[in-house]
Amino acid sequence: MSWVTVIWSMTAAACLTLALMNFFIWFRQRDAWANLVFSLMAVSIATLAGYELALMRATTTAEFGFVLRWAHVPTWAIILSLVLFVRLYLNAGRWWLLWAICGVRTASLIINFSAGENLNYWHITELQHVSFFEEPVAVAQGVLNQWMLVGQISLVLLLFFVVDATVTVWRRGDRRRALVVGGSVLFFIICATGEATLVLWHFLHWPIIVSVPALGTVLAMSYELSRDAQRAAHLDRDLHESEQRMTLATEAVNLGVWFRDFARNEIWGSQQWRTLLGFSAAERLDFDVFLQRMHPDDRDGFRHTLELAAANGGRYEREYRVLLPDGQLRWIASHGRIEFNEAGKPARVRGVSLDITHRKLADLELHRQREELTHLSRVTMLGELSGSLAHELSQPLGAILRNAEAAELFLQHPSPDLDELRAIVADIRKDDERAGAVIQRMRSMLKRREVELTWFDLNLLVAESISLVRSAGELRKVRVSFISEQALPLVLGDRVQLQQVLLNLLLNAMDAVHDAAPERRQVSARVRLTEMHVEIAVADRGHGIPADKFSRVFEPFFTTKTNGLGLGLPISRSIVEAHGGRLRAENNVEGGAVFSFTVPVRADASDHSNR
Amino acid sequence: MTDYRLQTTDHRSLPAGGQIAPLSGEPPTVFVVDDDASFLESIGRLLRASRYQVKTFSSAENFLGQIPAGARGCVLADLHMPGMNGLELQQSLARLGNPLPVVFLTGQGDIRTSVQAMRQGAEDFLTKLAPKAELLNAVQQALAREERERKTRQQQAELRNRFEELTGREMEVLKHVVQGRLNKEIAADLGISERTVKLHRTAITTKLGVPSVAELTKLWIAAGFAEDK
Numbered sequence: 001m002s003w004v005t006v007i008w009s010m011t012a013a014a015c016l017t018l019a020l021m022n023f024f025i026w027f028r029q030r031d032a033w034a035n036l037v038f039s040l041m042a043v044s045i046a047t048l049a050g051y052e053l054a055l056m057r058a059t060t061t062a063e064f065g066f067v068l069r070w071a072h073v074p075t076w077a078i079i080l081s082l083v084l085f086v087r088l089y090l091n092a093g094r095w096w097l098l099w100a101i102c103g104v105r106t107a108s109l110i111i112n113f114s115a116g117e118n119l120n121y122w123h124i125t126e127l128q129h130v131s132f133f134e135e136p137v138a139v140a141q142g143v144l145n146q147w148m149l150v151g152q153i154s155l156v157l158l159l160f161f162v163v164d165a166t167v168t169v170w171r172r173g174d175r176r177r178a179l180v181v182g183g184s185v186l187f188f189i190i191c192a193t194g195e196a197t198l199v200l201w202h203f204l205h206w207p208i209i210v211s212v213p214a215l216g217t218v219l220a221m222s223y224e225l226s227r228d229a230q231r232a233a234h235l236d237r238d239l240h241e242s243e244q245r246m247t248l249a250t251e252a253v254n255l256g257v258w259f260r261d262f263a264r265n266e267i268w269g270s271q272q273w274r275t276l277l278g279f280s281a282a283e284r285l286d287f288d289v290f291l292q293r294m295h296p297d298d299r300d301g302f303r304h305t306l307e308l309a310a311a312n313g314g315r316y317e318r319e320y321r322v323l324l325p326d327g328q329l330r331w332i333a334s335h336g337r338i339e340f341n342e343a344g345k346p347a348r349v350r351g352v353s354l355d356i357t358h359r360k361l362a363d364l365e366l367h368r369q370r371e372e373l374t375h376l377s378r379v380t381m382l383g384e385l386s387g388s389l390a391h392e393l394s395q396p397l398g399a400i401l402r403n404a405e406a407a408e409l410f411l412q413h414p415s416p417d418l419d420e421l422r423a424i425v426a427d428i429r430k431d432d433e434r435a436g437a438v439i440q441r442m443r444s445m446l447k448r449r450e451v452e453l454t455w456f457d458l459n460l461l462v463a464e465s466i467s468l469v470r471s472a473g474e475l476r477k478v479r480v481s482f483i484s485e486q487a488l489p490l491v492l493g494d495r496v497q498l499q500q501v502l503l504n505l506l507l508n509a510m511d512a513v514h515d516a517a518p519e520r521r522q523v524s525a526r527v528r529l530t531e532m533h534v535e536i537a538v539a540d541r542g543h544g545i546p547a548d549k550f551s552r553v554f555e556p557f558f559t560t561k562t563n564g565l566g567l568g569l570p571i572s573r574s575i576v577e578a579h580g581g582r583l584r585a586e587n588n589v590e591g592g593a594v595f596s597f598t599v600p601v602r603a604d605a606s607d608h609s610n611r
Numbered sequence: 612m613t614d615y616r617l618q619t620t621d622h623r624s625l626p627a628g629g630q631i632a633p634l635s636g637e638p639p640t641v642f643v644v645d646d647d648a649s650f651l652e653s654i655g656r657l658l659r660a661s662r663y664q665v666k667t668f669s670s671a672e673n674f675l676g677q678i679p680a681g682a683r684g685c686v687l688a689d690l691h692m693p694g695m696n697g698l699e700l701q702q703s704l705a706r707l708g709n710p711l712p713v714v715f716l717t718g719q720g721d722i723r724t725s726v727q728a729m730r731q732g733a734e735d736f737l738t739k740l741a742p743k744a745e746l747l748n749a750v751q752q753a754l755a756r757e758e759r760e761r762k763t764r765q766q767q768a769e770l771r772n773r774f775e776e777l778t779g780r781e782m783e784v785l786k787h788v789v790q791g792r793l794n795k796e797i798a799a800d801l802g803i804s805e806r807t808v809k810l811h812r813t814a815i816t817t818k819l820g821v822p823s824v825a826e827l828t829k830l831w832i833a834a835g836f837a838e839d840k
Contacts, residue, residue, distance in 0.1 A: 391691060391718030395647045398718075398739030402653035405743045409660035424656065431649055471718070474691040 003133040008053045011215045015046035018222050025229070034089040038225060041081035042218050048074040049211035056137035056207050061124040064140050069118035076109045078214065079158060082185065085221065086165050090181060092172075093165035101157045108151035116145040120200060130205045137207050144200060155193050162186055177224060184220035188213045256353040260287065262346055276332060276355055278324040295321035295329070306338075310346050314338035319356065331360035370574070375448050377571045378500045382445050384507055388472035392438045396431035403428050441468070444496050451497070451578075455490040458498075458534050458599065462527055465502045469510065473523065478510045483526040491534055491599045493579045498599065501572040501583070505538040505595045508568065512542030512593060520591070529601075533581065537596035544587040553585050572597070615639050615754040616662035639754050640664040640684035644674045644700065645716070646692040650739065654687065661747055671695035675703055682709060683761065685734065685753035690717040701731060710760070712753040770834035776818045784811040786836075789828045 019042035026036040051071035058064040083101050087093045108119055116122035124142035131137075166182025169175075191213040198204035250257055256273025260266070267285040274281060277293050291299055298320040309316035319333050336351030382389070407424045410416045441464070466482045473480040502525070509523040520541040528535045545553060552558045554569050569583075576583040581598040588594050615638070641663045645651045651667045658665045664684070668674035671688065672695055686704070690697040701713045712734035717725070725736045734756060735749040777785065780801075787797045794812075798805045821827050 394718035394739045395650050398716075399647070399650040399653040401740055401743075402650070402657045406653065406657040406660045409657070420656075424653075427649065427653060431653075434649070470693070471691060474693060474696065 002135055004056060004135055004137065005053065007133075007212065008049045011211050012046040012049040014215060015042040015049070015211075015218055018218060019043045019046065022222075022225065025225075034085060035225065037081050037085045037088055038218075038221055041078055041085060044074040044077035044081060045211050045214045045218060048078065048214070052207065052209065052211055056132070058127065058138045061127055061140070061142070064127055064138060065117035065121065065124050068120060068140075069112055072109055072112045072119055075210065076105055078210075079105050079154065083158065083161060086162060086181070086185065089221075089224075090165050090169050090177065092168040093161050097157060097161040097164070101154055101161060104150060104154040104157060108147075108154055111145075111147045111150055115147050117142075119145055119148055119151050121145055128205075130207075132206060139199070139205060139207055148200075152193075155189065159186070159189055162189065180220050180224055184217040188217040250352075254355055258351055258353065260349040262348065273353055276330070276353055277322050278326075278330075293322050293324075295323055297321075306349075309336070310338055314340065314346075319360070329357075330355060331357040371448075371450075373567065374497065374500070374571050374575065377504075377567050378445050378496075381500065381503055381507060381568070382442065385468060385472055385503070388468060388470075389438065389442060391471040391474075392468070393435055396434040396438070399431045400428050400435070403431070445500070449496070451494045453492055454495055455492055456495050457488060458491055458536065459484045459488050459527055461495060461499055462502060462525055462536060465499055465506060466525060469503065469506045472507075473510060476510060476514065476521075477518070478513055478521045478523055480506070480510075481522070481524045483524065485527045485529050485534075488527065488529055488534055489601050491601060493599055494575075497575045498579065501575050501597060502536060502538070504568040504572050505597075508595070509538050509540035509542075509593075512540040514542075516542050530598075533598035533600050535596055535598045537594050539588055539592060539594040541588070541590070541592040544591060544593045545585060550585070554583075615751065615758070638664045638683075639757065640666055640682065641687060641750055641754075642666050642668065642674060642678065642682075642684060642711070643687045644668045644671055644692070644697075645687075645689040646670060647689070650689075657743070657746075658750070663750065671697070671700040671703070674700070675707070678709070680709065682711065683757065684711060685750060685757050686711050686713045687750065688713055688715060690715045690728065698728060698731060701728075701733065712756050712760075714749045714753050766833070767835040770830065771836075773819055773830075774834060774836075777815060781811050781815050781818075784808060785815050785827070785831070788812065788815075788824060789831045791824070791828075 019039040022035040022039040022042070026032045026039065029035075048071060051067055051074065054067045055064060055071065058067060080102055083093070083098050087095075087098055112119035117124055121140060122143040122145045124140045126141045127138045128141055129136040130139050162182060162185050166178045166186065169178040169182060192210045195204070195206070195213075196208045196210070199206055199208050249255070250270065250272060254272055254276070256270055256276045258267060258269040258273045261268075265286045267287065267290055269277070269279065269285060271281060274283075274285075277290070279285060279289075279293070283289075291302075294302060302318055302320050305316050305318045315335075315337050317333070317335050319331060322330050322332055324330060332353050333356045334351055334353045336349050338346045339348040339350065341347035403424045407421055410421055410424075462482060462484065466480055470480050506523060506525065513521045513523065522541045524539050526537045526539070528537070549558075554573050557567070573583045576597045576599075580600045583595070583597040585593060585595050641658050643651060643654055643658070643665060645654070645667075646669060648669065651669065655665050655667045668677070671692060674686075675695075686700070688697040688700050695703070697713070697715050697717075704711055704713070710732075714735045714737060715725075715728050715733050716737055716739050718739055728736055734753040737746060737749055774782070783801065784797060787800065792800075794805050794808045798808045801808075816822055816827070819827065819830065821830055
């Protein structure tokens with residue numbers, strides 16, 4: 001068995017194997033260009049190994065020359081793929097050098113086929129047989145081709161290119177890769193070129209050997225490439241791991257993950273998501289099916305949110321209800337992100353959904369309790385006003401009674417004065433309406449009701465509230481006055497609740513002056529229009545708020561009254577804040593306290609001011 | 612009981628409801644004071660239809676500013692009014708020396724205020740929704756009392772005129788006499804002689820035309836001096 005045959009065949013085989021492997025990698029992953037270039041190089045080296053074997057076995061000068069000429073084709077391919085590999089894999093090396101190498105090497109290939117017997121020899125005179133690995137192999141003797149210089153220039157350029165690229169990678173910090181790839185390539189170039197030069201100049205009686213050192217380079221490169229594949233495998237495992245963790249986390253918080261594709265009109269949802277919305281695992285889902293599951297009252301709002309998000313960068317958050325097939329109601333919070341295609345149209349939406357039914361029900365319960373408390377406080381306040389209300393009511397009722405009695409007397413007359421009777425009936429009707437209005441006001445305060453927003457005039461509200469407490473003031477010998485603003489824009493709010501706030505402040509103010517000297521038993525309300533708000537201030541001339549109690553007046557259950565619950569002010573504050581205003585307390589310079597609250601004037605309020 | 616309603620000659624006069632006492636001079640007037648225009652109008656109407664002379668006022672201040680000095684009648688006043696309230700009106704009237712009886716009207720029967728009003732001598736205390744009969748009865752009572760008191764005041768004034776003739780010293784002696792004291796004691800008290808006391812007593816009985824001490828004392832009390840202390 002010949003060692004030469006074994007070594008060169010194995011070199012070729014190894015190269016072909018590696019070439020095939022990397023070709024497959026490229027084939028599956030089309031952007032892995034480095035693998036394709038590597039595979040080309042390895043094939044070229046395998047081919048060259050074949051030619052080298054043929055050269056060593058050549059029997060005539062003509063055969064030797066012919067084989068050597070064709071051996072330059074794989075050599076050319078090796079050099080080109082080498083520079084390309086360096087460029088692609090190391091992402092380094094100067095482009096102009098790369099093009100220069102390709103150009104010069106191609107030129108030398110043309111020379112190889114046009115001048116002399118091949119690039120190396122102008123004319124081969126004889127073949128000598130030298131012993132190589134204890135085996136006679138053919139070595140040429142003849143006139144060298146002076147054009148060989150072009151090929152050597154390309155090798156020098158190649159040397160420069162690789163050194164430059166290696167230095168760049170080294171400096172970039174990727175030292176191992178610089179050493180393995182750059183170093184092995186340099187080793188190959190120096191070995192191959194050096195050996196060939198020595199052979200050609202007859203300093204060494206060996207055949208020209210390029211493929212075997214090239215194998216070393218191929219192995220080094222292959223080692224690097226395999227590390228990449230290993231890294232990819234690691235990444236894959238990490239990805240899988242992270243996916244597992246993600247799944248665990250989403251399961252733990254019952255988070256549904258979903259994805260909607262506009263082009264295919266399909267929604268993909270994780271198992272949790274399908275469970276959340278009551279879909280079966282296999283059911284095909286699109287947007288319409290999804291909307292069907294949503295509570296009818298929430299659909300328009302949801303569509304609107306999506307439109308808004310599509311116009312404003314794509315992110316959105318939305319809470320909605322779903323009606324499950326078993327009739328159960330579930331609250332879902334959904335966070336989503338719309339992704340756009342090149343044309344800027346929504347292409348996909350990705351998001352997560354969470355079951356927030358518990359929180360939502362708790363919120364609603366809290367809301368209900370707060371409403372209840374607000375109502376309770378209103379009823380309590382009405383109790384305080386009962387004397388005043390009875391007075392309010394007895395005026396028109398008394399007038400009606402007296403008018404009716406007067407009419408009875410008139411009617412006993414043989415020819416009653418009809419004009420007088422008409423006037424009496426008109427007055428009775430008027431007073432009846434008055435009494436009705438008082439009862440209506442009372443009813444609206446007593447009624448358990450939802451928040452109801454209307455546009456109304458605050459001046460009227462204050463005047464009405466003042467008239468309610470005025471008779472209470474007369475009973476308690478407190479003078480109640482009202483300074484109104486000329487023209488107010490209408491404000492949007494819950495009339496009953498704002499009246500509750502005002503009555504609460506007025507009654508508190510009247511309590512505050514309860515023990516005061518007669519000239520200080522005064523309460524005044526003032527309405528003022530500022531730029532953004534209507535401000536209503538209720539001032540008393542009592543003792544004011546002690547400095548140490550200032551921070552506490554809005555605390556629940558804080559009260560200075562013997563029979564107070566201490567809920568009036570906190571409730572008032574939450575009502576005012578729900579209207580977008582502020583309720584605050586301060587002391588009056590002339591003594592006493594001032595409680596004032598604001599109600600914002602909407603930008604569009606002027607449209608309503610003349611209604 | 613005397614009826615203080617107008618003796619009407621007008622064809623709208625009511626069917627006879629008891630005889631109507633002829634009264635001399637200006638008929639008594641019911642002064643109604645209430646801040647509620649509607650109630651004021653209606654009660655005015657009822658009282659007029661019940662043939663009372665009525666004058667209405669929208670506030671206590673208004674009423675006090677317009678009432679003539681010797682006005683006859685009674686006052687129907689709302690207890691709760693902005694500004695001066697009913698009780699203050701009553702006090703002002705007393706200060707003016709024209710203690711017209713005041714009937715209070717109120718929206719609601721508040722015990723504390725009604726007690727206070729009655730203690731101050733309110734004629735009556737009614738809610739605005741009191742039955743007509745009760746209301747008219749209260750007015751009638753008030754007018755009767757006013758007439759009674761006015762007559763008493765008139766008699767006292769006439770009687771006091773008779774005492775005008777007495778000198779200051781004689782009034783002093785008389786004060787002691789009606790208390791049933793002896794001449795000797797009077798003389799000692801006033802620092803005069805017993806004889807001078809006797810002379811004064813003779814002058815008093817001559818001027819007043821009352822011979823006995825018993826009758827003198829009766830006259831003294833009737834003139835209201837005893838109440839003056």
